[in-house]
Amino acid sequence: MTIGTVHALQGAERPIVIFSPVYSKHADGGFIDASPSMLNVTVSRAQNSCLVFGDMDVMSAAKAGSPRAILADFLFASEKNALEFAVEPREDLKQGSSQIQMLRDAAGHDAFLLDALSGAGRRYTIVSPWVIVSTMERVGILAAFEAAIQRGAKVDVFADPLLNQGQAPDGLTRWKP
Numbered sequence: 001m002t003i004g005t006v007h008a009l010q011g012a013e014r015p016i017v018i019f020s021p022v023y024s025k026h027a028d029g030g031f032i033d034a035s036p037s038m039l040n041v042t043v044s045r046a047q048n049s050c051l052v053f054g055d056m057d058v059m060s061a062a063k064a065g066s067p068r069a070i071l072a073d074f075l076f077a078s079e080k081n082a083l084e085f086a087v088e089p090r091e092d093l094k095q096g097s098s099q100i101q102m103l104r105d106a107a108g109h110d111a112f113l114l115d116a117l118s119g120a121g122r123r124y125t126i127v128s129p130w131v132i133v134s135t136m137e138r139v140g141i142l143a144a145f146e147a148a149i150q151r152g153a154k155v156d157v158f159a160d161p162l163l164n165q166g167q168a169p170d171g172l173t174r175w176k177p
Helices: 036-044 067-075 106-117 133-139 141-150
Strands: 014-019 046-052 123-127 154-158
Touching (some): 014 036, 106 123, 106 133, 133 141
Parallel strands (some): 014 046
C-alpha cells in the first residue's frame, strides 16, 4: 500500500488508486489543473480501478478542457461510476457541545489540534499525509501530545514517513525513527 501525494505513484502501478482532490466547493481546487501530467499520473497508475472521493463540485465546476473537466466528463458520463452507499449517522461527531469545523489552512489546523489536545479527550487518532514532526515541534503540538499522554490519553498519529526522514530541502530536520 502506498499512501501519499501523487508523487508517490510516479513510475509505479497499483491495482487500485484512491484519489481525493482534498478541496471542497469552498476552495478553488485549481492546483490540480496546474500540471496536466499530475492528474494523468493519478489515473494512469491504476491497473483495475481509480476511485475518486471528495466534493464533486470541485470537478464539475472546472474550466472546460482542464484536467479536472476531462476527469469530470468521464466520472459523470454514467451513473454506474457513482458509488452507492447509505450514510450512517455519526453519533461520535455529535457528542459534547462542539461543532464540526472547516479547516482552511495550516494555521487553522494547528490551532484546532492544539485546542482539541488541551481538552479532556481520552483518545486522539490523527491521520494525515502532511503531519511533519519539525512543524509540530515548532508550533507546540508535540508538547500538547506529551501533556495529553501525561493525563492518560492515547495519541496515535499516522503520517507519510517520507515527509519525516532526514534533512528537508528547506533545511528543517525531520524525525527519523
